[in-house]
Structures are given as structure tokens and as C-alpha cells.
Amino acid sequence: MTPGPPKAETLGTRIRRLRTERGWTQRELAEPRYDRGFLAKVETGQRPPSDEVLGYLAERLGRTVGELRFGRPPGAAEALWAELDQGYRALGQGRVADAEVVFADAGKRAADYHLADVECYARFCLAEVRWQRFDVAAAMSAFEHAGLLAAAAPPWLRAMIVHRWSGCQFLSGFAGTAIASVETALAEVRAAEPVDADAELCLLTALIHPLVEMGGLRRARRAAEEGRLAAALATRPDFVARYHRQASQVWQTDGLVERAEADLTEAVRLFASLGHDRDAARCRWARGYLFRHTGRLDEARAELTIARDALTDVGSEEGVFGTTIELAEVRRRQGAPDEAEALIAGIRPLLDSARDVESLGEVHRMLGLIAQERGDLPGATRLLREAADDQERGSLRGALVTTSLYLGDVLRARGLLGEAVSAYQRGVRAAVDTDSGPLG
The missing domain is CATH 1.10.260.40 (lambda repressor-like DNA-binding domains)
Incomplete structure (x- = not known):
């Protein structure tokens, strides 16, 4: 030390x-x-x-x-960077408390030495601890704290701060703000000479998920293709791995399942080679998501179970939360609604406390469909309306289209034809807005 x-x-x-x-x-x-x-x-x-x-x-x-x-x-800056890198690997392997001590101590020494770039990295790492614990509000504040020293940081770190902060914004229901912040940072990176390939790749990667979820498929596809070019020039394998994981979502949406699987396999390989257990497990979560959406439910269940166990082992509450929701949806589709509800009940405290609009909408829709399958049409109506409101608030157009269709069908089955038409029209408006940019 x-x-x-x-x-x-x-x-x-x-x-x-x-x-x-x-x-x-x-x-x-x-x-x-x-x-x-x-x-x-x-x-x-x-x-x-x-x-x-x-x-x-x-x-x-x-x-x-x-x-x-x-x-x-002599060499203090290099030694502190190495300590923080080691702590970041420890965080990804589940030694969260140990990593937090390393980050706080290294940050204090960096401040004492007036090493603003190293202190910025330490603040970023502390924000990652908040993110791993799925305290979205605290993580967002911590990323903003790191951002105060971003001018002294290398381009890749400035890009990661924007990436993570925008992710918190997206989960909190501010998708337009999330995308705008990334696009602004990307324009600044591209205006510099020479363009930093790692920073560019990081920001292109950050655009993919929110664009897909908002229905901006053309823009997401462009980000994925431009990211492929940046990845060939990038020097950070963790950024390349993260790109492959996110790009798979675009190929899946386009029906290119083999390409999506290949990207996820490469992401797992890269993360495993770096000792980033958390990120490797997140790739398996993405693979489970892919299997669910392609109807391979048994494979999805197996992959999501492995991912959930691995994320539990490394203390990633955010990962456990997300994989549990995916696993619950798989079990619902496999005809086990009671197990699906039990899985959601297990994460209910985190669901209620987290500012994750996307997951909240997904859970409400899932529970609404379970209620419909049980013949509880009033309960299904209430839950599906809540899901649609969540998704509209978060500008999640693709999900809103699907939920509006389900809600319209339930209302029609209840004989509420006027309300059913309104629900269908809501979905049509969301579909028309797809690829037109953030909802204003």
C-alpha cells in the first residue's frame, strides 16, 4: 500500500x-x-x-x-491506480466490503497527494459499490461526485462515469435525459483529435439498451455497427466485452440469434479472462434473456439459475434482482405461476425501494398476466394499467405496445369495449412513435 x-x-x-x-x-x-x-x-x-x-x-x-x-x-499515482484496479476486480468477485475499504482509502490518499485523476477513479469505484448494492439514488449521486473531477480523468473514465450515470437516469424513468447525456458526451469525444476509441466504444455501448427499449431500433443498430468498428481499435478488453454483451440485444431484436449468441459467448470469454465474475454472470443473464425470447424456456431457466446463483455469490443485488424477474417470467410461461409469484415476493422489498421503472413495469405486466390466467380480470386490468403507466413514464415504447395489447384484450373480455379501444390506441401511438426519438 x-x-x-x-x-x-x-x-x-x-x-x-x-x-x-x-x-x-x-x-x-x-x-x-x-x-x-x-x-x-x-x-x-x-x-x-x-x-x-x-x-x-x-x-x-x-x-x-x-x-x-x-x-x-515516486510512483504514487501508478501504485494507487494499481490498488484501485485490484479493488475493482475484488468488487466483481464479490468482496464488496473489502473493495469499498480499498476505494475509500486510496481516494483519501489521492486527495492528500492532489492526484485529481486518481481521486476521480476512486470516487467512480465507490459509486460502483452503490450500484452493485442496487441503491440507484445513491449510485447516481456518487457518479455525479466522481464527475466533479472528471476534467482531470482519462477519456475512458470520463466516458464510464457518463455511461453509469445515464444508466441510473434510465432506470429512474428519465430515458430521454439518459440518451441525451450519452450523445452529448459522444459528440465531445468525436470532436477531439485523435478520437479515443475506448471512450467512443463505451458511449456507443451505453446507447444501445435505452434505444432498444424506447423503440429507437435504427439508432440502436447504428450504435452497434459503429461500436463494432470502435471495438477493433479499443485497448480495454472490458469495454470490448461490455460492447459484445449489449450488441447482442440488437441482433436478437433483428432476429439474428446466432450472431447474438456469438457476441455473448465472446463477452463471457473476455470477462472470465479478466477475472470479472460479476460481468461474466451478467452475460449469462443476457443469454437467459435471449433464450426466453426465442422460446427456449428450459435453456433459459437453466442459464438464469446459474447467473442468479453466481450474482448472489458476488453480492450483486442489482444482478440478483434482474435475473429473478427474468426467471419468474420463464416460470410463468412454463405454467408455474405460483413459483413466479414467489420469486417476485422474494425481491419485493428491493423492487419497492429501487427507482427502476423498467423492472417495475415488467413485474406489473407479469403479475397482470398471471391474474388473467387465473380468471381475475379486474385484478389483471389494474396490474396491466400500472404496467402501462410505468412504461409510458419511462418512455419504454416497445414494452408499452405489448402491454397495451394485453390490456385491450382483457378489457374486451370484460365487455368494456370503449376502454379496450383506448388501450389499443395507446399502443398504436407508442408504435408510431417508435424510432422517432425520446418522448418529449
Whole structure:
């Protein structure tokens, strides 16, 4: 672990300490450019050194200006980056509490050393802890906290902060804001010369899911194709893996199931090679989703069960939450509604506390369909209306089209023809708006 700076050590005291450690007199350090009396005043604090003086002394003492000014040991920044990288791997492997301690400690030392880029990374990592615990509001605030230092961060980290913050916005029902923030950041990356391929890939990846869910399929397809080109130039394998995972959603929507499976297989391989257990499990979750949507329910159940167990092991409440909803839908389709309801009951506290409009709409629709299958048409009507309201609030046009169809059918079965027509019309409006951009 990189030590922190000596407590209450002034700049002059530090210069004297480094000088005496080398066995030098004041004259030996000061000459040939300055004299002994001048250095004596610097060491006692009577004469603050100019940047020029500080640069000269740093070079003579074998330090960078920043190391001398702030008391950083040589290589402090690199050591702290390595600690944070190691902590991030620990987070992905389920050692959440240990990782949080590493992030907080490294962030404090980075602040002490005035290493704004490293402190930004530490703040980002702490935000990832909040995300893994599925505290969406706290995660969003923490990503904003990291963003305050983003100007000092490398492009890939700035892009990841936008990626994660926009994801929190999307879950909170602000899909238009989420997409606009990513597109603004993407334009800024592309305006720079040279374009940073990792940052570009990260932001293109961030666009795919919200665009698909909002019905912006042409734009999502374009992001996936542009991402494929950026991935060929990217240097971060975790970004490439994350791209493959998200691109699979586009190919699935286009009916290109083999291409979607191939992307997910590559994503699993890359994440596993990096020791990112959480992300590898999320790829299996995506594969279960793919199997469900292609009617391979037994395979979906097996894959989602494995993913859910793995995400439980690494402490990813967000992942357990999502896989449980998917698994419940699979069991409903397999004719086990009681088990589906029990699965949802198990995550009900998290569902009630999380600001995840997308999942809330999916759960309400699922429970509405279970009520319909049991012949409880009034209950089905209420739940499907709640689902449609959730989906409209979140600008989830594709899901709203499907829910409106189900709701219209239930209302028609109850003889409420006028209300059924209104429900169908709501779905038609959502379908017409598909690919036209965010709902205003």
C-alpha cells in the first residue's frame, strides 16, 4: 500500500529532509543556480519557492515537481491506480466490503497527494459499490461526485462515469435525459483529435439498451455497427466485452440469434479472462434473456439459475434482482405461476425501494398476466394499467405496445369495449412513435 504524506510536513521541511537524506549541505543542493542563504530561507519558510525554483530543486532531488510540492513518493499515482484496479476486480468477485475499504482509502490518499485523476477513479469505484448494492439514488449521486473531477480523468473514465450515470437516469424513468447525456458526451469525444476509441466504444455501448427499449431500433443498430468498428481499435478488453454483451440485444431484436449468441459467448470469454465474475454472470443473464425470447424456456431457466446463483455469490443485488424477474417470467410461461409469484415476493422489498421503472413495469405486466390466467380480470386490468403507466413514464415504447395489447384484450373480455379501444390506441401511438426519438 502506498503510504500517505508525512503529517504536518511543510514544503521547506520536506526539501530539508530530502537534502539531508542524501547527505548534502545547503550549498551542494543550491549551487550552481542559487546560493546557500537563498535555500536556507526556502527551507525555513521565509521565502516560498517560485515554480522555477521548485522545478530546479525537484530535478536536483530526483523528484517531479508534484512529488516535491505535495510529498508524493515516486510512483504514487501508478501504485494507487494499481490498488484501485485490484479493488475493482475484488468488487466483481464479490468482496464488496473489502473493495469499498480499498476505494475509500486510496481516494483519501489521492486527495492528500492532489492526484485529481486518481481521486476521480476512486470516487467512480465507490459509486460502483452503490450500484452493485442496487441503491440507484445513491449510485447516481456518487457518479455525479466522481464527475466533479472528471476534467482531470482519462477519456475512458470520463466516458464510464457518463455511461453509469445515464444508466441510473434510465432506470429512474428519465430515458430521454439518459440518451441525451450519452450523445452529448459522444459528440465531445468525436470532436477531439485523435478520437479515443475506448471512450467512443463505451458511449456507443451505453446507447444501445435505452434505444432498444424506447423503440429507437435504427439508432440502436447504428450504435452497434459503429461500436463494432470502435471495438477493433479499443485497448480495454472490458469495454470490448461490455460492447459484445449489449450488441447482442440488437441482433436478437433483428432476429439474428446466432450472431447474438456469438457476441455473448465472446463477452463471457473476455470477462472470465479478466477475472470479472460479476460481468461474466451478467452475460449469462443476457443469454437467459435471449433464450426466453426465442422460446427456449428450459435453456433459459437453466442459464438464469446459474447467473442468479453466481450474482448472489458476488453480492450483486442489482444482478440478483434482474435475473429473478427474468426467471419468474420463464416460470410463468412454463405454467408455474405460483413459483413466479414467489420469486417476485422474494425481491419485493428491493423492487419497492429501487427507482427502476423498467423492472417495475415488467413485474406489473407479469403479475397482470398471471391474474388473467387465473380468471381475475379486474385484478389483471389494474396490474396491466400500472404496467402501462410505468412504461409510458419511462418512455419504454416497445414494452408499452405489448402491454397495451394485453390490456385491450382483457378489457374486451370484460365487455368494456370503449376502454379496450383506448388501450389499443395507446399502443398504436407508442408504435408510431417508435424510432422517432425520446418522448418529449
